[in-house]
Amino acid sequence: MVNHNLTIFNEVLNGGTRHWLALRTGTMKNSANSSVNDGAEDGKKDSGSLDSRFNQTLKSVQGLLKGRSFPGKVLLTQRSDPLDKSGIHGSPGGFGRSFSTNDDKPSEQGDYPVEARLEEFQSTNNMSTNINLNKSKPLVPNMDNISRESETATTSTRATDSARVMKFKKELSAPTVILEKLRELAWSGVPPYMRATVWRLLLGYAPPNSDRREGVLRRKRLDYLDCVAQYYDIPDTERSDDEINMLRQIAVDCPRTVPDVTFFQQAAIQKSLERILYTWAIRHPASGYVQGINDLVTPFLVVFLSEYLEGSIESWSVLDLPQEKITDIEADCYWCLSKLLDGMQDHYTFAQPGIQRLVFKLKELVRRIDDPVSRHMEEQGVEFLQFAFRWFNCLLIREFPFQLVTRLWDTYLAEGDALPDFLLYISASFLLTWSDKLLMLDFQEMVMFLQHLPTQNWTDQELEMVLSRAYMWHTMFNSCPSHLAS
Numbered sequence: 001m002v003n004h005n006l007t008i009f010n011e012v013l014n015g016g017t018r019h020w021l022a023l024r025t026g027t028m029k030n031s032a033n034s035s036v037n038d039g040a041e042d043g044k045k046d047s048g049s050l051d052s053r054f055n056q057t058l059k060s061v062q063g064l065l066k067g068r069s070f071p072g073k074v075l076l077t078q079r080s081d082p083l084d085k086s087g088i089h090g091s092p093g094g095f096g097r098s099f100s101t102n103d104d105k106p107s108e109q110g111d112y113p114v115e116a117r118l119e120e121f122q123s124t125n126n127m128s129t130n131i132n133l134n135k136s137k138p139l140v141p142n143m144d145n146i147s148r149e150s151e152t153a154t155t156s157t158r159a160t161d162s163a164r165v166m167k168f169k170k171e172l173s174a175p176t177v178i179l180e181k182l183r184e185l186a187w188s189g190v191p192p193y194m195r196a197t198v199w200r201l202l203l204g205y206a207p208p209n210s211d212r213r214e215g216v217l218r219r220k221r222l223d224y225l226d227c228v229a230q231y232y233d234i235p236d237t238e239r240s241d242d243e244i245n246m247l248r249q250i251a252v253d254c255p256r257t258v259p260d261v262t263f264f265q266q267a268a269i270q271k272s273l274e275r276i277l278y279t280w281a282i283r284h285p286a287s288g289y290v291q292g293i294n295d296l297v298t299p300f301l302v303v304f305l306s307e308y309l310e311g312s313i314e315s316w317s318v319l320d321l322p323q324e325k326i327t328d329i330e331a332d333c334y335w336c337l338s339k340l341l342d343g344m345q346d347h348y349t350f351a352q353p354g355i356q357r358l359v360f361k362l363k364e365l366v367r368r369i370d371d372p373v374s375r376h377m378e379e380q381g382v383e384f385l386q387f388a389f390r391w392f393n394c395l396l397i398r399e400f401p402f403q404l405v406t407r408l409w410d411t412y413l414a415e416g417d418a419l420p421d422f423l424l425y426i427s428a429s430f431l432l433t434w435s436d437k438l439l440m441l442d443f444q445e446m447v448m449f450l451q452h453l454p455t456q457n458w459t460d461q462e463l464e465m466v467l468s469r470a471y472m473w474h475t476m477f478n479s480c481p482s483h484l485a486s
Contacts, residue, residue, distance in 0.1 A: 224331035
């Protein structure tokens, strides 16, 4: 009987991506259940109980195959155990997972064949399997623990949790900041009053060595002033026709930047945006100015201004700041924008090939994760370019309430050079938040809905759900890239 179940189990494993994803989820659920059972039993497992667990797992798999999404809510929660240096490095999950008492340490199996895993599976006393995961990410969170914690775990509470604040302070006060540890902390959110310092470090704008930091920042800020004097503060007679047209387009786009936040309509802010964007475009002729880059400056402006201005952003006025502070903030925004875009230059070159690749990959990823939604969108003639191009072009800034954007960017900057890849999974998670709704819409309704998504009342918890699903899918698919091959 056991051999028969193993054969069926192996067929499910090799039956396609949806089977595979369902199996992993079902196995984790069974793992939690078996951990409870192990504590109640005397440790003896007969073949009958093993058959029963196999049958239970297979039923879970069959049930999941009829659905379109993973059961249960997934929230990244702070881990109570210290980071194990022998474990998985580079994970946002130093603070992104919780384990039951019977969970094993991360596996070092590498490309462990399915048959070998099943043999090991049969020889163990529980249903846990060590799935081959990308070593730069932690294991998929235990579903039972997650469901119990999901009611209270939110981004804001984690970001201001005293234990996490102490860890941030410890890292930032070190003579040399260990960026990998800082990324692990920042992935789950940064305390607002530390965000400016953390972002400068994560982007490589400020050096990790504290003795050099002040001198480097002073020099880079002076370099920016020289660039403004050389490229911006000149008469139009010294500009080419293309440069004049580009400056005019920037001047038109600046008032359109986050129009629902009145702070950005202040004349001094508009002028700072214009100088930053024009200087960046002149110094990056391969792309020049592309509409959408103006949105990418706004999180930096808000975060760096928050070092000097208190209260709500709606009450801020740059007139309360001396000019030298405004100049420093403007320079920091320029250099951080440059660092961010250095990792995705082909997103903004001619024809924006980087974004087009991401749109194609998003369509394929959605098909693998939620085939009914994918088929419905295809039947209705909805093209992903009609909505996803803007998502990737503006890094989803226009899709979320602006008060959530800085939290979203904590994760962005913690991902570093891997951001374009992880952005793909965030977009898939964001889209499939409304999978049931999308199935009920025709072409016109769907296009209008996707271009004006109802996120205006979202809180940290909704954003956290999007990030958690994205992290889970990225962990799964990144270990099995062939599942995304056409």
